[in-house]
Amino acid sequence: MVTFTAEMINEYFASQGLLEGFVADYYYRHEQAELSQAIARSFLEDKFLVAEVGTGVGKTLAYLVPSVLWAKTQGEKVVITTKTRALQQQIIEKDIPDLVRALKLNVLYAEAKGRDNFLCWNKYIDILAGKRSLLQEEQEFMQAILKWAEKTKSGDKKEINLKSSLLSSHWHLLASDRRTCLRDKCEYHDKCFRLKMIRNLEKADLIVTNHAMLLSDIQVDNSLLPEYKYLVVDEAHALDRESFDKLSLNCKLEEISDVLRVLNFNDKGFKRGYLRQIKRRNQELDIEESLSLCDKIADMAAGFFRQLSQGLKSSESQYALVLSDDVSEEKWFANAFDIYFDLQHLLHQLLSNLRKINQQLGEEEEPELINIINVLEEISDTLYFIMEENIGAEEKIVWIQTDRDRATGIASSYVRIGEVLENKLYSKLKSLVMLSATLSIEDSFDYFIEKNGLMNYLKTKRLNFLLEKSPFDYEKQACLYILQDLPDPQNKDFTHEIAMVLKELLIAVPGRTMVLFTARKSLSEVSSFIRPFCEQNGISLLVQNEDGGFGSLMDEYAREENAVLMGLDTFWEGVDLKGDLLTLLVVVKLPFRSLAEPYSSAGDKFFRLQNRSSFMNFLLPDAAVRFKQGVGRLIRSETDRGTVVVLDNRMAAKAYGRVFQNSIPIKNIVKTEKAEIVNLIKNWLEEKHKKWI
Structure with a gap:
């Protein structure tokens, strides 16, 4: 086995070392070299490492070097996961190829992504054969992708050169999906692009994936990714939230309706569906009871969700109603529970009928019918676990998914998501590396460790920490102002006041x-x-959900010289605006989550069960991390300069405001009033500009 040491890693990063001549824009940063060596030691010692890495350190290259070398020299697979697909794509298409050329190693690397990214050949052939009727827009979409579909070797939709809106609207027609996949029974099994990806993963030394795919692998008992013992989690600040969402159980009215429509539906007065299709070819089959059951289940499911809607008047959120542990005692829910029992009875009847039909059919029909049976079984099981096992359970949280005043689904997830990660992920690893620019609060990792289920590794001294500050000169590059004289965010005049301040700032x-x-x-x-x-x-105002989606807004914002971009959660992290693309960042409110959100409700319950303050142990540190992410949008390179203005007076007036102040890299913090803010910003920018040049 080839030697692998932490010291040899440092040689690659040294000034005039191997990386300097081959990696674009590379220059020596001691923080980067220290991080890379710490990761190498974690691999060597079978340790876990939690590392906060300030913006500009170059963490991607810092973990890629030891990961590539470890995989190649030790013959051990290393999996790298990121939150965003954009970073995943950058790593697989640019960063690893550049590094492999620099290291002069023959390294096999592969990208792991969800099945919905791949073309399903069975769906494609069915459409070409006219087995599915298409709307005019759908026909135009098919025409646009025909050449690609016939030539592609990967089947990956990222190769398609179409407007993102057109692709996202119609890709479902061709996308591989778990519920329609015929698996080994598919006649195009040998042409399956998703299976091709899985075979490539088996051969790879290095696998790059995203959090969603990693968690999907956990859900299906590690049957998607090949066995691995070394895991690097980039953007690790998002893992517990992603886990809460991805490992949840969900049952939606739309999903129930969709599978029933496959079996039986009316099309412009004509009765169609899979049951009638197989009846035409097998006249001896009795499908009448099953057809009737489809209609009854559709009506019963709609009634169940209508009844759940009766509880929404108590919801503070437009998107969810978290159910209390004693919700079963409320009349509206008791009525919903009665409907649920009737719905389960009908589902079991339909499943029994479909199994009998399946026994009478030849193998030609079997795969599709088995798929339908599996989907209905999954719906029934999911409803059972949510309604009969999880409601009222100490370790679970249950909520109704809503669209304003209408219930659209019901879901549940774990309160102690860290314990799930420990049992289903960490326990199978020899080494785990978790990195982000925002893991610590006031230089402490306590919150991250507890929420992510790492306490046992800390107690057994298997967990190490690293805190590498940004190499940027924040003293010269940034200043943060807190407006003290605006109304409290709960005050009815707050919105009007911040609008007036924004007008002054924009001019x-x-x-x-x-x-x-x-x-x-x-x-x-x-x-x-x-x-x-x-x-x-003459200011271009770009507002999320009003003037476009994330991608189109970012493109237009970059084109306009005088623009203001206003956004929600999506823009608090992952936005990289270097140079003059961002001069002024305004934070309207400190990003405390609402306890009406399921994730927040679970965090609240987690600490209440321990008789600990959920504000001090969850809401405050969570908001501090999110604030740190938001402020991190401002300075993205050594030459950036700009200011942050916080319009929430609580950051200055409340004792907990120091947590936010002490957790960010900007130390020029000025508490001021709205009458002075404009002159202060102008003077600071002019003064810094003179010193800069």
């Missing part, structure tokens, strides 16, 4: 400004206040 600081909100309602109200003002002053 005083020309260029590009980003404004971060925590609530849709506030975003909408402020945008309606300032839109006429922006139009009059």
Whole structure:
């Protein structure tokens, strides 16, 4: 076995070392070299490492070097996971190829992603054969991708050169999905692009995936990814939230309706569906009772969710109603429970009938019918676990998914998500590396360790830590201002006051400004206040959900020289705006989560069960991490300069405000008033500009 040491890693990063001549824009940073060596030691010693790495350290290259070398020299697979597919794609298409050329190693690497990224050949052939009727727009989409479909070797939709809106609207027609996949029974099994990806993963030394795929692998008992013992988690601050969502159980009315429509539906007065299709070819089959059951289940399911809607008047959220542990005692829910029992009875009847039909059929029909049976069984099981096992359970949280005043689904997830990660993921690893620019609060990792289920590894001294500050000169590059004299965020005048402040700031600081909100309602109200003002002053106002989606807004923002971008959660992290793409960042409110959100409710319950303050142990540290992410949008390179303005006076007035102040890299923090803010920002930018040049 080839030697692998932490010291040899340092030689690659040294000035005039191997990386300097081969990796674009590389220069020596001691923080990067220290991080890479720490990761190498974790691999060598079978340890876990939690590392916060400030912006500009170059953490991607820092973990890629030891990962590539370890995989190649020790013959051990290393899996790297990221939160965003954009970073996953950058690593697989640019960073690893550059590094492999520099290291002059023959390394096999592969990308692991969800099945919905791949073309399903069975679906494609069915459409070409006219087995599915298409709308005009869908026909145009098929025409646009025909050449690609016939030539592609990967079947990956990222190769398709179409407008993202067109692709996202119609890709489901061709996308591989678990519920329609015929698996070994598919006649195009040998042409399956997803299976091709899985075979490539088996051969690879290094696998790059995303958190969603990693967690999907956990859900199906590690049957997606090949066995691995070394895991690097980038953007690790998001893992517990992603786990809460991905490892949840969900049952939606739309999913029930969709599978029933496969069996039986009316098309412009004509009765169609799979049951009638097999009846035409097998006249002896009795399908009448099954057809009737499909209609009854559709009506019963709709009634069940209508009854769940009766409870929504108590919801503070437009998107979810978290159910209390004693909800079973409330009349509206008791009525829903009665409907649920009837619905389960009908589902079991239909499943029994379909199994009998399956026994009478030849193998030609078997795969599709088995798939339908599996889907219905999964729906029945999911409903059972949510309604009969999880409601009232100490370790679970249950919520109704809503669209305003209408229940659309019911779901449950874990309260102690860290314990699930420990049992289903960490326990199978020899070494785990977790990295992000935002893991610590006031330089402490306590919150991250507890929420992510790492306490036992800390107690057994198997967990190490590293805190590498950013190499950027924040003293010269950034200043943060807190407005002390604005109304409290709960005050009815708050929205009007922040709109007035924004108008002044946008005139005083020309260029590009980003404004971060925590609530849709506030975003909408402020945008309606300032839109006429922006139009009059030649400022391009770009508002999330009003002027486009994330991608289109970012593109337009970069094109406009005088623009203000206003957004929600999506823009608090993962946005990389270097140079003059961002001069002023405005934070409207400190990003405390609402306890009406299921994830927040689970965090609250986690600490209440231990008789500990959920505010001090969950809501505050969670908000501090999110604030740190948001503020991190401002300085992305050594030459960036800019200011942050916080419009939430609690950051100055409340004792907990110091937690936010002490957790960010910006140390120029000025508490001021709205009458002074414009001059202060102008003077600071002018003074720093003179020193800069």
